[in-house]
Amino acid sequence: MRIGELSRATGVSARSLRYYEGQGLLSSDRRSNGYREYGDDAVGQVAFIQDLYRAGLPSQLIRDILPCTAPVPPAGDCTRLLARVREVRDELTRQEQQIAQRREMLDRYLSGAATPVGLGAQPPCSA
Incomplete structure (x- = not known):
């Protein structure tokens, strides 16, 4: 199938398909x-x-x-790649936890349960 057909079948732009080829993610044969x-x-x-x-995941991975x-997987060992994917997953988990902590802090400030350091017991701003 040609690039336009693949684009329609996948919903991915022809430009993205060419990018995938350039990154070595997708291959095609060239007609005459x-x-x-x-x-x-x-x-x-x-x-x-x-x-x-x-x-x-980045294109290199x-x-x-x-x-x-x-x-038919390559003769080499793919377990190293699996470990790298786990590292990416673990980093996402760490980022999720960090975002949850930030959201919780903002919720405490917004509810009045906490006051930012240095503001003391000032009355909350009215919106």
Whole structure:
């Protein structure tokens, strides 16, 4: 299928598909007229790439992961990549906890249960 067909089938812009190719995430064959020709598995691969991007993985890590998800994985060890994905997940967990703590602090200030350091017992601002 050509790039426009893949774009329509996946909802991903042709520009993004070309970017994926440039990053080594997606491959195509070139016809004699220069048009890109994608294989039947391209729709699923683009969906997987999109999922990994939404999960917060950088393109370099996605590029390394893709061969490990092939029907016949490479001869190398993919467990290192799994450890790297876990690191990304753990960093997201840490960020979520930090955001929850910040939100809790703001809730305490807004409810009057806490006063910012240095303001003492000043009356709250009226909105």
